[in-house]
Amino acid sequence: MNKIITLLITLLLISGCSPKINEHFEQNRYVKNFNVHLVNDSLQLYFKSPSDITYTRERKALKKVIRNVGFKLKDSVLVYGKTLDPPYEYFVTVSRNGQQEYPENLVVFDTLINNKTIQFVGNPLAENSKRTLEIDLNTIFKSLEVGESYRKEISTIMDIVQKHKNSNKFYAILNEIHEFPVYDKQEEWTKLQMALTFSSFLGKNEFYDTYLNQLESRFKPNDTISKKIIENSKTGNDVIETIIKEAEKHKIVMINENHYYSNHRLLVSDVLVKLKEIGYKYLALEALGIKQDSLLNLKNAYPTLESGFYTSEQNYSNLIRKAKELGYEFIAYENTDHTKNREIGQAENLYNKTFKIDPESKVLVLAGIDHILEKPTSRGKEWMATIFKNTYNIDPLTISQTHLNSYRNLIKSTYGIISSNFFNNExxxxxxxxxxxxxxxxxxxxxxxxxxxxxNREDNVQVALFYGNEIKNKYDYHKKVPYFTTILKSGKKQELPIDENQKTHLYTFDENGKLIDEQIITTNSNR
Known part of the structure; x- marks a missing residue:
């Protein structure tokens, strides 16, 4: 009898100490697009998180995590996620108990809904990751929806982008984005980014100006920075001359862009000729898709909608056309190995496709915002240029168009340039x-x-122009990138730029993407 009692006590103790996993754990659905959306229909629960968080989906694995965690979880665990950059983990617990107290080093958000206490418990796994954890977990927590109105089906702005990834009907895409409902600040931000991107694809237009004003209205200039810009910037012809003079001292020039400021591509276009004259041979573009460099390097090649996403914008495609005409060799260097850090992958690809096979070559790079930073951040993050410089002992000339972008109106010329030596800012x-x-x-x-x-229509239209030598048949425009496109308002007339050396194909689309006009234009068409 005593043995039976002892066995029962032991079993109770083991049961009491064993990991507590919520009974609805297996009903979790993880929908990944540009976020991870977690849906649990049995609890009528939804929230979303950054896409780089990995979730444990097996009960056995979750038990092991709970046993090894450095604190006691007081309620049953519904969700466990972890990320490595920066390192942190978090749990979502659900119970009918009241709010549970946790150690101060943890980050906790909680709510009481329908007599259920739901707690998001974050654990920073490194000393410098707590602040990021606080921001991320707060955003995740704010996306929580519980009850009959929870989000069952997941559709996002990025689904629209994905659906139209090989379309040149930018006005129709912009309208679809404009009409798409959003539910929180993160979705509002994503919507604004995509609206800016697709309106920028349409050249000068009031939609882009409106979205850009919405973005920049929150900017408050720093008086010290403004003063240094006004007193120390070079403008006019000195800008290009400074870049070329400095480029002569380097083997690689890295210029960055903000993807929805399409005029940033014009600077790169403006330095192509002079850089070619001093020996620059390769043009490395972050925006090129996998193997698209090989296709562009073929004789008589030109950009298509498959070349890349941002390369479908007219300034970008015209940059590629100009570089092709000048004899540059294209390099696609974006990291496609999902097991590898993106910055490391970019640096390796850039080196392996250029200096490894051609040590004396000179390379021009067009990259996204922070990838050209040559120093690690205060949190220790190393960007592509930092890794490239330290790994291969090649010092790049780095030129940022993004970090002072909001101060651009302080100068009255097309370009201004200032040395970073004037700033102490990290x-x-x-x-x-x-x-x-x-x-x-x-x-x-x-x-x-x-x-x-x-x-002559009562509604606005998108007008798109294509080079005759890039259109092979009547329907070929579906795959091609217009060299010029814009929104033409109802009743308005515009002078469209035409190549006098070849035919130009004109196509007009309404706000739904329906083709409403097509013409073949020659230099005699206006006569």
Missing amino acids: RLSSVDYLVLNNNQTNVIQNLFTSFNYKN
């Missing part, structure tokens, strides 16, 4: 030079004439 001093870009021109090579076109 980010501003992590590049060699900073450019202020006010270039709003739409310079298209070899276009010497224009064609008057009027929108």
Whole structure:
């Protein structure tokens, strides 16, 4: 009898100490697109998290995690997620108990809904990751929906982008984004980014101006930075001359862009000729898709919608066309190995495709915002340029168009440039030079004439122009990138840029993407 009692006590103790996993754990659905959306229909619960968080989905694995965690979880665990950059983990617990207290080093958010206490318990796994954990977990917690109105089906702005990834009907995409409902600040931010991106694809237009004003209205200038820019910037012809002079001292030039400021591509276009004259051979583009460099390097090649996402914007595609004409060799260097740190992968690809096979080569790079930073951040993050410089002992000339972008109106010329030596700021001093870009021109090579076109419809339309040598048949425009496209308002007339040396194909689309006009234009069309 005593043995039976002892056995029962032992079993109770083991049961009491064993990991507590919520009975609804297996009903979790993890939907990953540009976030991870967690849906539990049995609890009528939804929330979303950053896409780099990995979730434990097996009960056995979760038991092991709970046993080894450095604190006691007081309620049953519904969700466990972990990320490595920066390192932290978090648990979601659900119970009918009241709010549970946890050690101060943890980050906790909780709520009481329908007599259920739901707690998000975050554990920083490194000393410098707590602040990021607080921000991320707060955002995750704020996305929580519980009850009959919870989000059952997951659809996001990025689903629209994915659906239209190989479309040149940018006005229709922009309208679809504009009409899409959003539910929280993160979704509002994503919507604004995509609206900015697709409106920028359409050249000068009031939609882009409106979205840009919405973005920049929150900016408050720093008086010290403003004073240094006004007193120390070079402008006019000195900008390009400074870049070329400095480029002569380096084997690689890295210029960055903000993807929804399409005029940033114009600076790169403006330095192509002079860089070629001093020996620059390769043009490495972060935006090129996998193996698209090989296709562009073929004879008579030109950009298509499959070349990349951002390369479908007219300034970007015209940059590629100009570089092709000048004889540059294209390099796609984006990291496609999902098991590897993105910055390391980019640096390796860039080196392996250029200096490893051609040690004396010179390379021009167009990268996204912070990838060209040459110094680690205060949190220890190393960007592509930092890794490239330290790994291969090649010092890049780094030129940022993004870090002083909001101050660009302080100068009255097309470009301004200032050395980073004037700044003590961590980010501003992590590049060699900073450019202020006010270039709003739409310079298209070899276009010497224009064609008057009027929108006689009662609604606005997208007008798109394609080079004749890039259109092989009547329907081929579906795959191609227009060299010029814009929104033409109802009743308005515009002079369209036409290449006098070849035919131009004109297509007009309404706000739903329906083709409403097509013409083949020659230099005699206006006569």
